[in-house]
Amino acid sequence: MNDSAEFQRSPSHFTDRITADGGDGWPVEPGRYRLVVSRACPWASRSLVVRRLLGLEDALPLAVADPVQDERSWRFTLDPDGRDPVLGIAFLSEAYHARDKEYDGGISVPAIVDVPSGKLVTNDYQRITLDLETEWRALHREGAPDLYPEALRDEIDDWMDRVYRDINNGVYVAGFAKRQEKYDAAYARLFARLDQVSEHLAGQRYLVGDTITEADVRLFTTLVRFDAVYHGHFKCNRNKLTEDRVLWAYARDLFQTPGFGDTVDFDHIKRHYYMVHEDINPTRIVPRGPDLRGWRTPHHREELGGRPFGDGTPPPPPPPEEVVQPL
Known part of the structure; x- marks a missing residue:
C-alpha cells in the first residue's frame, strides 16, 4: 500500500533465470x-x-x-x-x-x-x-503443447499485459483499496476489461489463435478464484463469473482440460484468502459456498473449434502424490 491508499504489488526481488545456456549461473538440469x-x-x-x-x-x-x-x-x-x-x-x-x-x-x-x-x-x-x-x-514431455509460440508472442504479450493490469492484479487493487475512489476506479477497470474479454471470447475458443497459450493460463487462474473469493472477499461483485455466459463457459472449458482443473484446490484457495487477510475478514470465517459442482457441467465451447494442445497431446494424469481432491 502506498501513500495514495492504492495497492501496489511489489516487484520480484530475485530475478535470476534458469536457462538452457546457464547464462545467469543457473543451467537447466533435471532434478536440480x-x-x-x-x-x-x-x-x-x-x-x-x-x-x-x-x-x-x-x-x-x-x-x-x-x-x-x-x-x-x-x-x-x-x-x-x-x-x-x-x-x-x-x-x-x-x-x-x-x-x-x-x-x-x-x-x-x-x-x-x-x-x-x-x-x-x-x-x-x-x-x-x-x-x-x-x-x-x-x-518437455513428448507431445507437449507450445504455450508461447514465437509467431504469436506479440499478441500473447499484449493480452497478458492487459489481463494482468486490470484483472489478475485488478482484483487485488479493488480488494485492498483503502479509499472509496481507489476501489471504484479498480472496480470499473476490472469489469470493463472482463466485458472486453467476454466479447472477444464469444467468437473464439481461446484468447490467441486456436490453441491454449500462456495468455489463457494467466486468465484462468483469476477466473477460477472469482466466485469463491474475489466476488465477495474483494468486493468485485457487479456479477459472478457464473452470470457471464461466455466467461463461465470458457473457464469451465479450461477447468475440464487436463492440466488445469486437476491443479486447483478450492479448499486451499478459500482458507488462504479468508483466514490470512484479517484486515478484510477479521473473523477468519471461511464461507461454505459457492456450490462448485457447476465446474463439471458441459460448456459446449468445442463448437467454436480450436485444438486445445495444437499438434500435441493432453498430459497424463498427475502423479499420485499431486492429486487434488476432486469436486
Missing part, C-alpha cells in the same frame, strides 16, 4: 531445482498448470506450502514434521535468507530453490512460466 508453490496463490498456480501441461513433474519436483502462512512466511506444515522433505526447511523464508541473509522483503510464491545449495534462485512469477516454456524445451 525445487518449485515451491501454494495452491491458493494465483501466481503460483500459473506455474502448476504450465508444469503439468509440459510434463515437467520429474524434471522440476514440487513442494506445496500450507495455504495459511504466518508471520514467518509460507510454511511446510503439510509435510511430516513440518519440514520440506528435500530442502529440510520449515519456512520458505529460510531459502530466501540462504540466498541473501540481509533480505527483509516479502516472501512470495512461486519460488524456485536450488536443492544442492538450499538457496532461492528466483521468485519472478512473471518470468518463471515463460522460461519453463522456452528454456526447458529439452525436458
Whole structure:
C-alpha cells in the first residue's frame, strides 16, 4: 500500500533465470531445482498448470506450502514434521535468507530453490512460466503443447499485459483499496476489461489463435478464484463469473482440460484468502459456498473449434502424490 491508499504489488526481488545456456549461473538440469508453490496463490498456480501441461513433474519436483502462512512466511506444515522433505526447511523464508541473509522483503510464491545449495534462485512469477516454456524445451514431455509460440508472442504479450493490469492484479487493487475512489476506479477497470474479454471470447475458443497459450493460463487462474473469493472477499461483485455466459463457459472449458482443473484446490484457495487477510475478514470465517459442482457441467465451447494442445497431446494424469481432491 502506498501513500495514495492504492495497492501496489511489489516487484520480484530475485530475478535470476534458469536457462538452457546457464547464462545467469543457473543451467537447466533435471532434478536440480525445487518449485515451491501454494495452491491458493494465483501466481503460483500459473506455474502448476504450465508444469503439468509440459510434463515437467520429474524434471522440476514440487513442494506445496500450507495455504495459511504466518508471520514467518509460507510454511511446510503439510509435510511430516513440518519440514520440506528435500530442502529440510520449515519456512520458505529460510531459502530466501540462504540466498541473501540481509533480505527483509516479502516472501512470495512461486519460488524456485536450488536443492544442492538450499538457496532461492528466483521468485519472478512473471518470468518463471515463460522460461519453463522456452528454456526447458529439452525436458518437455513428448507431445507437449507450445504455450508461447514465437509467431504469436506479440499478441500473447499484449493480452497478458492487459489481463494482468486490470484483472489478475485488478482484483487485488479493488480488494485492498483503502479509499472509496481507489476501489471504484479498480472496480470499473476490472469489469470493463472482463466485458472486453467476454466479447472477444464469444467468437473464439481461446484468447490467441486456436490453441491454449500462456495468455489463457494467466486468465484462468483469476477466473477460477472469482466466485469463491474475489466476488465477495474483494468486493468485485457487479456479477459472478457464473452470470457471464461466455466467461463461465470458457473457464469451465479450461477447468475440464487436463492440466488445469486437476491443479486447483478450492479448499486451499478459500482458507488462504479468508483466514490470512484479517484486515478484510477479521473473523477468519471461511464461507461454505459457492456450490462448485457447476465446474463439471458441459460448456459446449468445442463448437467454436480450436485444438486445445495444437499438434500435441493432453498430459497424463498427475502423479499420485499431486492429486487434488476432486469436486
